[in-house]
Amino acid sequence: xxxxxxxxxxxxxxxxxxxxxxARAENIAVVRHAFGALSDAFPIDGQRMADIRLxxxxxxxxxxxxxxxxxxxxxxxxxxxLDDDALVxxxxxxxxxxxxxxxxxxxxxxxxxxxxxxxxxxxxxADDHRTEVRMVFGLxxxxxxxxDDRVAGGSTGSG
Amino acid sequence: xxxxxxxxxAVPNSAHVRVSRGPLVAPVLTRVVAMIAARxxxxxxxxxxxxxxxxxxxxxxPAHALSGHVEMLVASHEGAMDLSVGPFATDGAxxxxxxxxxxxxxxxxxxxADHVRVESDEAGERLVATISFRK
Numbered sequence: 001x002x003x004x005x006x007x008x009x010x011x012x013x014x015x016x017x018x019x020x021x022x023a024r025a026e027n028i029a030v031v032r033h034a035f036g037a038l039s040d041a042f043p044i045d046g047q048r049m050a051d052i053r054l055x056x057x058x059x060x061x062x063x064x065x066x067x068x069x070x071x072x073x074x075x076x077x078x079x080x081x082l083d084d085d086a087l088v089x090x091x092x093x094x095x096x097x098x099x100x101x102x103x104x105x106x107x108x109x110x111x112x113x114x115x116x117x118x119x120x121x122x123x124x125x126a127d128d129h130r131t132e133v134r135m136v137f138g139l140x141x142x143x144x145x146x147x148d149d150r151v152a153g154g155s156t157g158s159g
Numbered sequence: 160x161x162x163x164x165x166x167x168x169a170v171p172n173s174a175h176v177r178v179s180r181g182p183l184v185a186p187v188l189t190r191v192v193a194m195i196a197a198r199x200x201x202x203x204x205x206x207x208x209x210x211x212x213x214x215x216x217x218x219x220x221p222a223h224a225l226s227g228h229v230e231m232l233v234a235s236h237e238g239a240m241d242l243s244v245g246p247f248a249t250d251g252a253x254x255x256x257x258x259x260x261x262x263x264x265x266x267x268x269x270x271x272a273d274h275v276r277v278e279s280d281e282a283g284e285r286l287v288a289t290i291s292f293r294k
Contacts, residue, residue, distance in 0.1 A: 014228070017187055018177040030174060030194045037186035082180070151181050151221040151228055 015079035015090070023067055023076035023093060028060045031078050035089075042082065044139055052087065052137050055117040058110040059091040059133045067095030067131065077130075086119070087137045092130045098123050172198050173234035184229050185217035192233050192242065199235035201292050208271040209240060209290045215259040215267045216244045216286070223251040225283045232285075239273070239291045246283030253277060255286055 019034055021027040032053050039049045056078065063076045077092040115121045118135040126132045174191050178184045192213045196206045213231075220229045225246045232243040247255065256275065259268040269275055272288035279285070 014179055016178065016180040016183055019187075019191070020175040021173070022171055024171065026198065027174070030191060033194050034176070034187055034190045037183055037190050040186035041180075041182040151179055151184065151224050 013081055015081045018077065018079040020075055020077045023063050023074055025064050027076065028057055028064060031060050031076075032057055035078075035080065038080065038082065038087070044087075048137065048139060051117045052089070055114045055135055055137075056089055056091070058114050059089075059135065062098075062110050062133070063091060063093045063095070066098075067093035082139075085139055087139055089135045089137070091133045091135075092126060095131050097125065097131050098133075170234040170236060173232070175230070175232050177228050177230045179228040181221055184221055185214060188213050188217050188229075188231050191231070192240075195233045195235055196240055196290075199240055199292070201235075201240065201290075205290060205292050209242065212242060212268050212271050212288050212290065216242065216255070216288075219255045219258040220244050220247075220286075223247050223255055225251075239289055241287055241289050242272075243278070243285050243287040245285030247285070248283060249279075250284070252279075252284040252286040 017034070017037070019031055021030060035053055035056055036049070038044055038052070039046070044052075060076060060078065067076070068074045074094045077090075079090045079092075081088045081090075111121070111123075114133070114135060117137075119138050120134075120136045122132075122134040124132055124134075172195055174195060176187060176191050178187050189210050192209055193206065196209050201209065216231065217229075225248055230245055232241070234241050234243075244255070245252065256266070256268055256277075260266045264270070268286075268288055271290070273291040274289040276287050277284055278287055
């Protein structure tokens with residue numbers, strides 16, 4: 001677990017899913033529900049999926065509770081990139097970064113919980129200086145042929 | 160978060176979704192639309208119809224999407240919900256709308272949405288369907 005808010009993270013490939021919502025408590029449920037689509041489309045083990053959703057919930061809760069000063073609001077962005085044996089989930093916000101808080105309203109269990117559920121967790125800054133929590137989850141064998149099933153158009157931008 | 164993807168929703172009950180992998184388009188879009196509609200106190204019959212419109216978008220938008228991804232902005236406002244899908248090349252939104260035609264039923268999107276329009280900006284065209292909750 002890297003815990004430096006000044007850690008500059010390298011960009012991930014174009015995510016398979018990217019969801020941007022106002023950082024409000026009710027939107028955590030939207031993210032949680034939307035990420036259930038991963039197991040609709042791909043054979044991800046149910047227990048693993050529960051771990052992933054719990055970790056995403058914790059990361060989003062951190063954004064809602066800590067990222068923006070009380071009374072102000074900003075975006076919460078969650079992305080997922082799936083490859084053959086790993087799922088990379090990145091939760092971003094436009095807050096000042098992850099720093100210790102003596103007056104923190106939480107118990108401080110969120111990040112340790114995420115760390116226990118994910119293979120790796122990185123905290124840091126994206127290229128655009130947004131605060132980022134990046135989680136990597138190992139997946140069970142998917143049983144598909146792994147063919148290219150990306151949306152038509154691809155990187156050529158044709159059409 | 161690249162500039163072209165940072166469409167931060169301005170409306171509290173809203174979401175911007177971008178999906179790049181074909182099998183995820185329908186399940187992700189329908190789940191997000193269902194959540195936003197439910198929170199907007201959308202009656203269950205209109206929620207079902209909003210999901211049918213979303214299914215039509217998910218079925219036809221990927222084949223015409225620019226840059227290899229489908230984006231949908233879902234936003235609820237007073238008594239209605241907007242579903243905006245894109246980005247498409249010129250005339251792409253009209254093609255997606257035309258492809259929502261079902262033999263014997265007519266055009267699913269035009270029949271179920273209260274208002275359908277094409278909008279365009281520097282990113283391309285978008286097809287926008289407004290689903291009203293008060294018919």
